[in-house]
Amino acid sequence: MCGIVGYIGERKADEILVKGLQRLEYRGYDSAGIAVLNGQMLVTKGKGKVENLVKKLAENAVHGNVGIGHTRWATHGEPNDVNSHPHVSGSGQVAVVHNGIIENYNALKKQLEARGRTFHSQTDTEIIAQLLEQIYEDNGRQDFETAVLMTLKQLVGTYGIAILNKEDPDKVFIARKGSPLLLGVGEGEMFVASDASPIIEYTNRVVYLDDGEFAVVTRDDYTVKNIDDVEMSKEVHELAMNLEEIEKAGYPHFMLKEIFEQPRSIADCMRGRIDPESGTITLGGITRVMEELAKAHRIVIAACGTSWHSGLVGEYLFEELAKTVVEVEYASEFRYRDPLVGEGDILIAISQSGETADTLAALREAKKRGATVIGICNVVGSTIARETHAGVYTHAGPEIGVASTKAFTAQVAVLTMMAIGVGVSKGHITPERAKELIQELDRIPKKVSQILDEIDEPVQKLAYEFTDYPNFLYLGRSYNFPVALEGALKLKEISYIHAEGYPAAEMKHGPIALIDENMPVVVIAATDHTNDKMISNIEEIRARKGQVISIMNKGNEEVAELSDFSIQIPSTEDCLSPLLTAIPLQLLSYYIAVNRGCDVDQPRNLAKSVTVE
Numbered sequence: 170m171c172g173i174v175g176y177i178g179e180r181k182a183d184e185i186l187v188k189g190l191q192r193l194e195y196r197g198y199d200s201a202g203i204a205v206l207n208g209q210m211l212v213t214k215g216k217g218k219v220e221n222l223v224k225k226l227a228e229n230a231v232h233g234n235v236g237i238g239h240t241r242w243a244t245h246g247e248p249n250d251v252n253s254h255p256h257v258s259g260s261g262q263v264a265v266v267h268n269g270i271i272e273n274y275n276a277l278k279k280q281l282e283a284r285g286r287t288f289h290s291q292t293d294t295e296i297i298a299q300l301l302e303q304i305y306e307d308n309g310r311q312d313f314e315t316a317v318l319m320t321l322k323q324l325v326g327t328y329g330i331a332i333l334n335k336e337d338p339d340k341v342f343i344a345r346k347g348s349p350l351l352l353g354v355g356e357g358e359m360f361v362a363s364d365a366s367p368i369i370e371y372t373n374r375v376v377y378l379d380d381g382e383f384a385v386v387t388r389d390d391y392t393v394k395n396i397d398d399v400e401m402s403k404e405v406h407e408l409a410m411n412l413e414e415i416e417k418a419g420y421p422h423f424m425l426k427e428i429f430e431q432p433r434s435i436a437d438c439m440r441g442r443i444d445p446e447s448g449t450i451t452l453g454g455i456t457r458v459m460e461e462l463a464k465a466h467r468i469v470i471a472a473c474g475t476s477w478h479s480g481l482v483g484e485y486l487f488e489e490l491a492k493t494v495v496e497v498e499y500a501s502e503f504r505y506r507d508p509l510v511g512e513g514d515i516l517i518a519i520s521q522s523g524e525t526a527d528t529l530a531a532l533r534e535a536k537k538r539g540a541t542v543i544g545i546c547n548v549v550g551s552t553i554a555r556e557t558h559a560g561v562y563t564h565a566g567p568e569i570g571v572a573s574t575k576a577f578t579a580q581v582a583v584l585t586m587m588a589i590g591v592g593v594s595k596g597h598i599t600p601e602r603a604k605e606l607i608q609e610l611d612r613i614p615k616k617v618s619q620i621l622d623e624i625d626e627p628v629q630k631l632a633y634e635f636t637d638y639p640n641f642l643y644l645g646r647s648y649n650f651p652v653a654l655e656g657a658l659k660l661k662e663i664s665y666i667h668a669e670g671y672p673a674a675e676m677k678h679g680p681i682a683l684i685d686e687n688m689p690v691v692v693i694a695a696t697d698h699t700n701d702k703m704i705s706n707i708e709e710i711r712a713r714k715g716q717v718i719s720i721m722n723k724g725n726e727e728v729a730e731l732s733d734f735s736i737q738i739p740s741t742e743d744c745l746s747p748l749l750t751a752i753p754l755q756l757l758s759y760y761i762a763v764n765r766g767c768d769v770d771q772p773r774n775l776a777k778s779v780t781v782e
């Protein structure tokens with residue numbers, strides 16, 4: 170949520186910043202801007218996407234070797250030119266880009282107004298620039314670094330910040346509290362970014378800032394301190410990410426590329442972790458908490474959005490395979506209701522980005538209360554990954570499309586491996602049964618590939634039929650109830666069609682009132698043990714003239730005959746079914762959104778990584 174990029178070195182900062190913002194745009198795209206130091210503080214910014222910024226820069230170029238940039242997801246103040254970042258102080262000496270929320274901005278604003286400062290924007294960020302300049306002036310304009318630290322101490326809330334000072338053109342100042350920031354270490358040049366995507370083509374050496382840290386960055390060096398001015402020693406990490414992973418590779422959208430990557434991303438997620446021959450699972454990142462997992466009375470899963478849906482699949486998996494009680498919580502709700510969690514409990518935080526503010530807050534709360542916290546994250550080195558006691562990376566590769574696809578299936582794959590592992594160690598599944606499941610898991614990437622080959626065209630055709638319907642209902646039972654929720658979420662996120670997911674049996678307790686010939690109902694009928702019940706639900710929909718689109722196992726003649734449209738996929742173990750049924754739903758929403766002319770990768774109002782609560 171909001172992307173920050175910064176550069177100091179010999180190259181053209183403006184070019185690096187713009188390219189960086191294009192890579193970060195998935196984090197927010199309400200407005201974009203850069204500030205470049207070149208004797209003067211040159212700021213170019215405006216409402217809309219980075220392409221608008223590019224146009225502005227083409228008309229009025231700004232050149233320099235030091236700069237900061239920002240792509241915004243609006244919190245305070247509507248997306249317009251004035252509210253865009255960077256924000257400058259009254260005299261234009263200081264420029265600031267900021268990700269997060271300054272909660273005491275109103276009080277600070279009043280104090281600064283009383284001192285004669287005039288504000289131009291409705292943002293909380295402008296306060297930082299104005300306050301910093303005020304403190305610097307109050308201290309006789311002697312020591313800018315101290316002024317930055319004094320400013321940070323007055324800010325309540327969350328921030329990732331990058332600052333330029335016109336008088337100090339050889340430095341970029343950065344600080345973090347609650348919003349991710351990292352430093353890219355080059356040769357004679359340094360980069361700053363809210364995630365690694367804008368810097369990966371220049372360097373793979375990064376330093377992650379932790380909360381409460383502040384850094385002064387020059388071309389050749391950096392000093393990281395805490396807010397009390399104590400120098401911190403920081404490890405330099407080597408990133409394994411490569412450039413192709415964050416490019417479209419010929420696909421029209423990242424989302425389509427990521428859907429089609431799933432045979433590989435699921436395989437990557439399981440590589441070295443499952444051994445189909447011996448029927449064993451090794452999850453190195455959680456070995457040391459395996460005993461606690463096996464002993465746990467209950468597991469709490471906390472997550473948001475799509476990750477919450479994978480958590481729901483996890484509930485079915487852990488209950489069936491490991492006989493562990495699982496509660497799946499919206500991270501935001503869990504955190505604010507004095508949760509009953511403590512020693513002996515396990516909290517699993519699931520997050521693609523590893524930066525979602527609500528999920529992070531939930532895990533911190535559980536940790537504070539004595540629970541063991543485990544992370545399931547995709548982004549290596551992310552805050553959640555670093556703050557958990559143990560964890561499993563999903564290894565799905567960078568996910569750029571705002572609507573999550575391959576991260577979901579990888580999360581489900583991790584949860585499946587964990588549940589089988591715990592089930593075996595608790596003695597609830599026999600080694601023979603575990604082997605069967607693991608061998609079938611091993612076949613899943615091939616089945617996903619087969620699904621993509623066989624259904625891509627039929628789903629495109631189907632999407633044409635249903636592009637203009639205003640409402641959709643998605644129904645599933647058991648393992649496929651969360652998939653129904655996820656299918657509905659995918660459709661509303663990217664096509665802006667209203668869609669609801671329901672447990673199929675609940676249809677009769679409300680949603681059935683909506684069913685008529687204008688209501689397409691997507692029925693996920695690919696779980697064997699609920700097949701008969703799903704057939705009854707389909708009959709109930711038909712009786713009310715609803716249109717039935719079934720996601721079903723090949724050879725299920727009865728469901729095929731009863732459905733208006735059917736998408737046939739290979740069968741699998743019920744507990745592995747979400748790994749297959751999710752795929753057609755992702756494609757269906759993708760093609761409907763494309764037909765409707767929607768911005769699939771950057772849907773309105775959404776952001777990939779939600780770092781504010």
Ligand code: G6P
Nearest residue numbers: 473474475476520521522525573
């Ligand atoms: C945002 C994204 C969703 C994502 C959710 C949780 O809302 O748009 O796609 O599922 O955040 O994100 P996380 O990174 O924690 O999985």
